[in-house]
Amino acid sequence: MTRTAPPTAPTPAAPRTADGRPSAARRRLRALAILACLPYISLKVVWVAGGRLGIPAGSVLLEHPRMMVFANAASVVADALVVVLALLLTQPWGRRFPAWPLALPMWAAIGLLTPIMTGYPAQLVVALVAGDGKGAAPSEPFLDAWVFAVVYGGFILQGLALGTLFALYARDRWGRLWQGRLGELPARTSGPGARALAVAGAVVALVPGTLHLLWATGATTGLSARLIAARGSDDRVLEAQWLGFLAVAVALTLCLVLRRPARLPVRTTLALAWTASGALGCWGAYLSLVALLPDPDPAKHVPWLVQLSYAGEMITGFLLAACVALFLRRRSAAA
Numbered sequence: 001m002t003r004t005a006p007p008t009a010p011t012p013a014a015p016r017t018a019d020g021r022p023s024a025a026r027r028r029l030r031a032l033a034i035l036a037c038l039p040y041i042s043l044k045v046v047w048v049a050g051g052r053l054g055i056p057a058g059s060v061l062l063e064h065p066r067m068m069v070f071a072n073a074a075s076v077v078a079d080a081l082v083v084v085l086a087l088l089l090t091q092p093w094g095r096r097f098p099a100w101p102l103a104l105p106m107w108a109a110i111g112l113l114t115p116i117m118t119g120y121p122a123q124l125v126v127a128l129v130a131g132d133g134k135g136a137a138p139s140e141p142f143l144d145a146w147v148f149a150v151v152y153g154g155f156i157l158q159g160l161a162l163g164t165l166f167a168l169y170a171r172d173r174w175g176r177l178w179q180g181r182l183g184e185l186p187a188r189t190s191g192p193g194a195r196a197l198a199v200a201g202a203v204v205a206l207v208p209g210t211l212h213l214l215w216a217t218g219a220t221t222g223l224s225a226r227l228i229a230a231r232g233s234d235d236r237v238l239e240a241q242w243l244g245f246l247a248v249a250v251a252l253t254l255c256l257v258l259r260r261p262a263r264l265p266v267r268t269t270l271a272l273a274w275t276a277s278g279a280l281g282c283w284g285a286y287l288s289l290v291a292l293l294p295d296p297d298p299a300k301h302v303p304w305l306v307q308l309s310y311a312g313e314m315i316t317g318f319l320l321a322a323c324v325a326l327f328l329r330r331r332s333a334a335a
Contacts, residue, residue: 026089026090026168027090029086029090030086030087030089030090030161032157032160033083033085033086033157035157036155036157036161037158038154039150039151039153040079041076041079041080043147043150044072044076047069048072048073048076054143054146055143055144056142056143056144059142059143060300061142061143067293081109082158082162085102085105085162085166086162089165089168089169095173103325107274107277107282107321108282110162110163110275111277111278111281112278112279112282112283112286113155113156113158113162115245116155116159117155117160119241120148120156122237123234123238126237127232130233177328177332178331179267180265181262181263182262182265183259183261184262185259185331186334187259188330188334189259189327189330189334190256190327190330194257194323194326194330195257195258197257197319197320197322197323197326198250198256198257198323201249201250201253201315201316202250202253204315204319205246205249205250205316207308207309207312208242208246208312208313208316209246209247211305211306211308211309211312212243212246213239216239216240222303222304222305222306223305224299224301225299242280245276245279246276246280246313246316248273248276249273249276249277249279249316249320250320252269252272252273253273253320253323255269255273256270256273256327257323270324270327273320273323276320277318277320277321277324279317280313280320281314281316281317281318281321283313284310284312284313284315284316284317285314285317288307288314290302291306291307
């Protein structure tokens with residue numbers, strides 16, 4: 001990806017005003033992204049300092065205090081990255097920032113936030129309709145219900161603001177790379193390497209896809225007694241969501257490398273493949289890491305089939321993301 005020259009005169013869609021400042025809309029989005037980080041960061045700082053705000057007695061979070069301090073400190077750093085990205089996407093120096101060191105954390109941020117933006121509201125709606133009273137909170141003591149509303153609400157606002165800022169930034173800087181329709185792309189943008197990555201990702205996706213389909217339809221194959229007892233309508237929502245992300249990531253990446261259907265816009269195909277691969281890769285990696293953490297209670301160990309689904313999602317996401325990256329690299333070179 002290479003830089004495009006900024007417009008010589010401000011227009012209604014221009015990213016900056018005549019004095020070089022970001023447009024008013026972008027400044028508001030930047031402020032929203034930063035403010036939306038504050039509830040999460042504040043809670044994490046309280047917990048790192050030893051506070052128990054929002055943590056009920058008997059919560060599993062209290063069983064490993066050292067691990068909790070480390071995880072919360074890492075979370076503060078990760079959410080602070082949203083602030084850095086919001087500034088980078090709206091400051092003049094951000095246009096000179098190298099492409100891939102920006103694209104990678106944006107891929108991860110969008111991948112981590114998108115499933116929360118789609119899954120949490122859907123869980124609330126389904127739980128309300130089903131009347132099981134679980135919402136998005138687990139049945140075992142974990143966090144007070146208000147924490148989920150505050151934190152996930154902040155994540156949704158972060159995702160909306162940061163995603164919009166990145167879309168505007170990417171349009172200004174690299175918009176020519178995804179103009180037109182798939183059938184208009186030159187053959188060199190999707191060579192054998194890209195097709196091999198896409199096919200490999202599709203094959204690996206069959207494993208987690210099959211498992212999520214089973215669990216979404218009510219099967220308990222591979223689940224522990226503890227997980228079965230805790231399952232409710234909101235769990236089926238999540239299973240269906242991950243199945244959807246798998247289908248979108250595989251289908252749209254294959255469309256991208258095969259350049260079919262010919263009339264499908266490149267922009268739409270690329271955006272969906274980018275987002276879905278990020279959701280799979282980043283959440284699969286995170287959940288795989290969590291599943292590998294030691295726990296003295298055998299009943300709380302993550303079943304091997306569940307771990308297999310996490311690993312399958314991670315590998316699928318990384319393979320398809322590599323395919324998208326290869327497409328962008330070749331498209332940039334051609335441009």
